[in-house]
Amino acid sequence: MAVSPTPKSANNSALAGAALLPPSFQPELPLAVALSGGADSTALLWACVQRWPGQVRAVHIHHGLQDAANLFEAHCRALCEQWQVPLVVCKVNARNEAGQSPEDAARRARYLAMSESVHQHPDLQGVKHIALAQHADDQVETLLLALSRGAGLPGLACMPSLWIRDGLQWHRPFLSLPGAKLRECLVQAGVSWIEDPTNQDEQFTRNRIRAQLLPALERAFPQFRETFARSASHAAEAQDILNDIAQVDLAGVMDNGMPNIKNLQLLSSARQSLVLRHWLKVQHQTTPSAAQLAELLSQIASCITRGHQLHLKVGRGYVRREGAGLTWTAES
Template sequence: MTQSFEAAVQSFAPALPLAVGLSGGADSTALLLACARRWPGQVQAIHVHHGLQGAADGFEQHCILLCQELNVPLVVRRLDARHAPGQSPEDAARQARYQAFEAVVLANQSQFAIQSIAIAQHADDQVETLLLALSRGAGVAGLAAMPTHWVRAGLAWHRPLLRVTGADVRRWLQAQGQAWVEDPTNTDERFTRNRIRAQLLPVLDAAFPSFRDTFARSASNAAQAAELLQELAQQDLSMVGIPPQLCLLQSLSRARQANVLRHWLRMIHQTTPSAAQLNELLDQITACTTRGHHIHIKVGRSFVVRSGPKLDWYSR
């Protein structure tokens, strides 16, 4: 169920000291303000200057002034978050931001031994993420959307506002008399996420007022299914071997073959096959009944090939 901003912060119990990702927008400004009041002297802010738009200098200045006012230490990390060919700008910025957070924490461990990092995404962000995943034909891992907490690089990461609406965050911030900055790209409907926010969420709100709760349940169910598939993939990969033995792969159902091959490619070779690539690979595995059968399928920037009794990975 959705909850109030105050209830979400009150139930948030991270290991301290805590770092808060601070963009300067309403959501992160509210989260930092609430955390700094609750745990004075135990909170640090991290601001990432992506270098992607002219307004970024204004975001940084807001963060500096806010942290001075709150007496919260601030670390600013400047980076180039431009996306690679074939990568979405949003994903490139997100990955660069996470890497910057980790680098700041590691570099400042002797001064401020951060145990947890909090990010201010809220219930509307979760709905947008789920709808984006649906629009791209994602599987259960994509439909799981954003977790409330997870571990990365030895740090505990939290999204304490995932059950709070964006409107409630802003109402709370306005009641505190606290200003924030608006990212001008948030209203640019050339971006799919912004079209969802501007055009779909109001319609959903009118037709299904409880959609945030029901969508959150669906994401939670998908997350549980994704966890089970991950466990099965790990078991199957230990059985078929690394690299996978063709005869052992062929003993599995097509669905389990797909699951373990996705896992092998993602975990060992850091790539994800498209649906077409994976289906072609599965067809070739089924057809591979003679010694002379050839497999050479492009996946990402490299190839899955047959090497004797096994599949192998060939990187150009």
């Protein structure tokens, strides 16, 4: 459903739009903005267009997962035509595989499509920076989801405001702003957006958090967005330090391109856990569950003879013993 507020002063709305962006957000131009057609991404595109007219491109990912997908695309096309913003539409298959959540499948498909389009589409030539519209409420939801799953520091660190992936710099300039502020600015400016009908479906955990927990937190702790964000920042700092330690430890245990079992056994259990997670993530782009990692540590401790075999499901593949070291291969 499209939301079409009453337009206000164009000059005032332009100032309000540019003011949404923090001074620290200084991307290299031209800039690509991920545009879904919803309020958050519409506010981001609007703000960026006001600050850098003629230097902004939009990318819309058509998931094809719901009947409203074509309406989202049509709205994005009309909006970009009105604002004279080049638009690239990417149609993706975001169906989830067995054991994969629909949200995770859609997220992975979006990032892959965004990266490929920026690298390959002629209308996005020269783009090296991409802006995404997640805001303070999304960050809180991410933290609460991580806590509900018993996540460690990587999960509690939540979403970074800036990171590098696939040779591109990705930005989240709205992480300090609540979603209500973005909608308020759009209403004042008379900018329309599309409401995603699935946002009201409380079978999705994020929607339950948004509908049930955030209002309660607002009443009990009015500053919860700022304090939660500070906690996430502390977790991210601590994780950065652990990553540095893990990198040093990994270099110390490697032998012939593999983590050496005897070298691993010289480390404490906590350091083994840290270095194995780092090895799996950095070299193989996979993440073990807590149970998988615990079993892997147990098996490593038992590797005291040459004949002890090791073959475990870890992340999206298998860890095997190969001579004195460990290898990981993806599941076929």
